[in-house]
Each structure stands twice: as C-alpha cells, then as structure tokens.
Amino acid sequence: MTTPREFKYVGTRPIRHDGVDKVTGRASYGADVVWPGMLHGFVLRSPHAHARIVSIDTRAAEATPGVKAVLTGKDLPETTATIALGEAAIDLRDVGDNMLARTKVLYHGHAVAAVAATTIDIAREAAEKIQVVYEVLEPVTGIDRAIAADAPILHPALRTKGAASPGAAGPTNIASRLEFKRGDVDAAFAEADVVVEREFRTPMVHQGYIEPHACIARCGEDGRAVVWCTTQGPFVVRDACAAIAGLDPAHVKVIPSEIGGGFGGKIVVYLEPMAIALSRKAQRPVKMVMGRDEVFRATGPTSGSRVRVKLGAKRDGTLVAATASLWYEAGAYRGSPVGAGAMCALAAYKIPSFFIEAHDVVVNKPKVAAYRAPGSPIAAFAVESVVDEIARELKMDPIELRLKNANAEGDKAPYGPKYGPIGLKQILEAARNHPHWTSPLAANQGRGIAVGFWFNAGMNSSATVILDTDGSAAVVTGNPDIGGTRAAQAIMVAEELGIPVERVRPGVGDTDGSGYTDLTGGSRVCYATGMAVIRAAEDVRDQLKARAAQIWNVAVDAVGWENGRAIPPAGTEKAEAMTVAGLAAKMAHTGGPIVGRASLYAPMAGPAFGAHICDLEVDSETGQSKVVRYTVFQDVGRAVHPGYVEGQMQGGAAQGIGWALNEEYIYDADGVMENAGFLDYRMPVASDLPMIDTVIIEVPNPLHPYGVRGVGEVPIVPPLAAVANAMRDATGIRFTELPLSPPRVLEAIEAASAVSVGA
C-alpha cells in the first residue's frame, strides 16, 4: 500500500475553460451553425402507433418548388452491422429502421419520410403532401398486453433469446429473458422470519435534455460526408452513419458540437444518416433540428416497467432470500436495460440465496435509449421499497438494516465478480451520523432513505497532450463534455506537469482529430479517459526529462522530477532544475515539438454506491407533495473538480425526484402520447426543489491513478425509493406505482381514510 498522494490541483475548483463561451451565448450547440448553401430537413412521422406501410407516394412533394430531395426507407440499404458498446451492442439494422421505417411503423411519431428544401416552411409543407397508405394494426401499449396470449406481434421474426420460459416458442413480444440465481431460494425463504412481497410499476420517462437533437451534414460527389451534431459519441455516430447511409466509415467525419444535455439519450442516431442521405441526393448541406414533441415521441425514453420483489429476513435483520421478476418495456425494438436492472437490483446486499428473472418486452412506443444508470433506478425503486417495509416489520432503523446486510470489499457481487474496495458502508455510516437523519420532522412530513448502485464503465479512450513553446499545453480527447469533463482533464494535466490549470487548454476533438474514444457515458470519462489524459501527460513529462538529460548530458534515468521541474542528478556541473516552460522553450534545439499520447482499454471500472435521504411534505387535501430537505451521500472515489462532482449528485437527484413525483409518458388507447411537451410532461423546476445537500465520500478506486470511480449515474438510482419511502412515512401508505403525482396520492389518501372511517 502506497501512501496517499498529495495533490496540488486535484480537488480544487477552477473556473471551467469553456465557461465564458457558455455564459455569453457564444458556445455553438447542435442547431447553432449555418453552412453555405444549406437546406432544411423535415421528417414526416406516423400518425399511427402500429401499422403496415402499404405505399408511399412522394411525387407531389418532389414537385414542390424549393424541394431538393425526398427520402424514404427504401432509399437506404438494410445493414446487419453492430457497434460494440461495453457488454452490449447497438444493432444498426434496428437503429436504421427506427430512424426511418421500412415496412411497418411501430409507434406514433415513427419517421416514414424526410424532405430537404430551401426553407423549413417549404420542407414542412411538402412533407404534408406525401401520401402514405397504412394498414392500421392494434397497438401494443404496455407489458400486460404485449405478453397476452392473443397479443398483436410487433416483429414476426422475433424469438425470445436466452433462458426462455417453459413452453415458450414461436413469435413473441418477449425479446429476451435471463436468469441469475444463487443458493436454494425456497429453502432460504422457509428459514425467514419475515417475508415481504410487492409488485411495482413505473411509466416511461424521458431524459429531458433541454437541447433537442440537431445536426448538419454534407455529402459530396465523392461519397465523403462531414457531420456536425450534438452527440455523446462522435465515433458511434460515424460508424452508425456509415452503415445506415451506406458509406465507407473511412469517408465519414463527425464533428461534435457543444452538447446541451444527453443523459444517455444522445448516443444512437435519429437524424444524422438521414441528413447525409438527403445531402447526397441534393448535393447541398442539410440541417435537421427536432422539435420538442419529436424529441418526446421519437427519442429516448427509458422503459416503463413491472417489477415484483420478495425479500425474506431473520428477526435480527439478516436478509436470507430474495426473488425478483423484472419486466421492462423496450419500446419498438428489443434492447431495454432490464439486464442491467437485474444485475443492479441486489448489488448492495449480501443475500445468500436469490433468484432473479429479467424480461425485455417490445411494445408500440418509442425505442428506449440509455438513461443515466440504465435499468438501475427501476430495480432500486422496487428493492429499496421492500427493504423499507422489512425495516418497518422488524421495527428496525432502515440504515441499521442496510448496514447489517451491506456488501463490502471481498464480498461477491450478485452479478458475479468480487467487490474491490467499495464505499457502501461508509456512505451509510455518513448518513446515519449526518444531522439530517435525526433532525425533527414537521407535521405532514415524512423521511425516507434508499441506496443505489451503478457499475460505472471503462472501455476505450485516447488522449493527446500537446506542449507549446511557452510551456502551456493543450489536451484533446474524443469525449464531448456534458458536465465539466474538460475542466477535470485540465486539472489532470496541470497535476502531472506542474503547470497552472489556467495554462492548460482542454478540447474535444472530432473523429479525425482524436484517437478512437468510446462515448461520453457510463460515468467513464473522468475514469477511463482521465486515465488516458494522465498517461499522455506522463508521456510529455518523460520526454521533458529526456530533453533535460540531453541538455545536462546525463542519463535519462538520473533525471528527477519535482513540482513541475526536472531535477539534475546531484553533482552535475552547471545544471539547475528546469521548469516545463524552460524546457519547452528549448524544444526546437533538443529534438523538436513534444506531443504526449496515450490510448488504452480500461476493462474494469470502479463500482459505486450512493445513499439519499429525502424529507417530503404532503398536503392531504390536494395530494400535492414537496421535497423540503434532501441530502445525497456518494462514494466518488476521488473528486477531481468537487464543484462538478456535487453538480452531478444534485442533478441526478433532481432527475430522480422528477421521476418519482411527476414525470410519465401518458398514452391514450390508440398508443398516442398525450403529453409530448414540457407543459404536460412535468420536470422539476426551481420552485419544486430545496437546496440539495451533498456529502462526498472518497474511497479511492485502486484501478485509477487518483482513485476516480465516476460519479454521474449513481445519483439517479436512489431517489425513486427515497421519495416513495418518505411518502410512506408521511402518509402511512405504501405506493407501488410511480409517479406520486397529486391525483394518485390524493386518491390513495381518500381511500385509506374511507377505510379507517368505515372501520
């Protein structure tokens, strides 16, 4: 065990380098650019949730003055390519079909054609002239209908992958089923003193990034394409565009714009290959920008769900057995995050015997996309609600119950590997010792606690550090910066080279200007790309030491490095320590420019836990509730820029509170979303929330030079149950369906008081 490193810049809060551009309105996002000669693209979308496309007649649109290109699914090749994404893979056939339907439309808002014209008004009017003949089919609007014996089938060729239920064969809407098990569950439940079983439901919810999807693309006569777009993964966009538009990936360059939020929803492509294909037809650049209703109807969301959880405990609080049955909506194409949900469900607890089954179910709703710790919040809502009920049955403090069963270093995670150092017990102890936990509650208030887990990701990253003759440095990676990662990367370079953080220029490269880097997601940027940045800076330092050795005419190994200076070996004549700036000034005479580089694949990451305490005040006359106090505890490994680490914790909590209290996709019987706008899809606003207190706990991740784990995803996992547990505490009612919106809460309160009056 080495002694903890002392940091000079890590843990400080410099002003982010891209900040002035963002507070002055100069930063360029997806929709902010204009290219000469550019056309505007508009997408025609399905008015039906489920229908066969009989025919599409585009002649009237094509004949409209100002229209330069019209596109339908038939214009694009059908690809079988996939893109590796950690454990999962993106099926580009489905992504292409989702972007532009070929034979069937599978949700209301599914794209069927696109028009490029000289103005957006002409494009819109021309699109309305496209004649689409549909054979309307019954929509499958939820899990219950999807798995019924007489359910309409979305994909006739779909068969259940994995551990199919006995007797299951033939066409189905269950895309996959998997199982995890340990021990003898039935015997273990027989040993339990207390058993609680509940079934939970959550609706689809959207990532809710404020910037709609937008791109501009041009494709020339030589088949070479350039795309500017708002994305979390420029290399994903490049490879997806090539496969879906039928281009050589060698001929596609993707330039990521500033990105106005993603949360997982800006990984797959919805517009970019269409813009390329339109541009290829029109031979002019094509810009495409979604409206908010299109964002709701045709991008994101994450799964609606049905989850049944059963836990058994001994009288002393020891959890002995668990079963969980998870059903997640995938939307129109397979690929819900139910597998991750199943792996996360029991990650916090040492439970000797369990059985978990997970089902991926296709329905006539938008194809789900990743959303911050995909799958984990839904599972945690169910499990942490039942843990709360166990604590109530046993009359045990819910933190003590969790501490008694908490996994620690060396324990085997339910999903397989042994945990390294993890901070679950530390966060629970911090929560127990925090004044929030023991502060008095006012009338009509309740308090809830819940924990949450996320794996965090590693994967491919590259970084380049470029030294300038004045001793300043640029650092370039391929990760779009959503939440302040450039500031963190500048801190890392400053730390390694000993130069002021303000003299580091962090940047985001395009797909030709940076080494291959997996997407901004999985809480991986500060961890995996950060590791590449540190190594690239070390590479610069090693080259500087070699230059110093050359100047001093000594062996490289004899050169030391302290506080940003090369130190000559003792007794070297006429040699004084040289700063980075001093060595940089001599680059031209000691071998030329210095560029440091590093590329790596981080096979593992630093799994992390958070615990949230929520105080909720409920108005029993209206059902309205309000979060009055909220504290987030999280093991982040190491906070490189604590301001942006706190920001992740606060923002994730706010999203989770919205999921718990108000957000939901509301559908009518025809499968049409009824609330596709920010007025009716109610995300938290400033007056809904209190200050969100944060407690950063640092249990260093041994896989990272500074101990970084990743921070962004964990904080959305606990709030659903933390809020529901607070609602239980305030009202005495266990809610098993989200959101806890005023009508639902009021109905339950009235039903409960009717029962007590009747009794």
Next chain:
Amino acid sequence: MTVTKLHIETTINGEPREFLCDSHETLLSALRNGLGLTGTKEGCATGDCGACSILLDGRLVPACLVLAPEAQGRAVTTIEGLSSGDALHPLQQKFLEHAALQCGVCTPGFIVAAKALLDAKPNPSEDETRYWLAGNLCRCTGYDKIIRAVLDAASEMKESAI
C-alpha cells in the same frame, strides 16, 4: 415577384438593427437565423422551458412566443448584450464561480431571466428567486448552484452599488 417579407426596424442590445422576416416568423427564429444571435436557444418553442428568454423593452419574455414583427420599434436584450466591453456581467461571473452550469444550454436563458429579476428586485429571497426562475428548465444541475449564483450576484451588485 411580389414582396412577401416584412421589414422590421428595431434595437438589439443597444444597437439599431433591421431585418426581413415572414409575418408568422417568431422573434426567436429571427434572432437565431436572420441576425445570427444564437445565444438565445430553442428548447421547446412553446414557452415552457425558458431557454429563449430575452428582454423586450425590459420585460422578460420567451422569444419563441413573440412574433418577429412585434420587435418593430422596440428594444430587445439578448444574452449577447449582457457583458460590457471586456467585463462579464456579475451574473455571468457568479455562474462561473459557482459551477452553476453543466451542459450550458439553459444558461443564457437563466442569466437573462435572473437579470430581469435583479432589475425588478435587487435583493430577492431564495424563495422569490426560485419562483421567478420557475419558467426556466435546467435538467443538469438540480438548480442548487444556479440559485446560489443568482443570490451571490445580487449581494455583490448591491455592495458595488453602495
């Protein structure tokens, strides 16, 4: 060819400007597409997110709900008009110091809306600030650092005014 565009004369960030627009065009579109002022963002086009907050004759409005011809003869302030010379507006500076932005796309709207708040009420309480800014959506920050930045800017502006 008949003339279909309207000719609008207005003042934007203190400077006289003129532009052509369709009668149904929004001021947001005219600012972003005609005048190149892309600091004002479109998040919803229905007046629900506040990303396009501007001041029209000093009054806070979402530019997506204003028709471009309505700018005739009036004074428009956008995010591009807040900093003066080489100095940021105190709100801009405090947003940076408090790490009150993550993705940054809602930031211009928040800063313009907060300016309108401080113009009307130089010393707002936390509650007043939260309700005033309830028309601006931020999905990244949970609002905590935004509210702190606005309150800090208010107290600094008050001090420098003394």
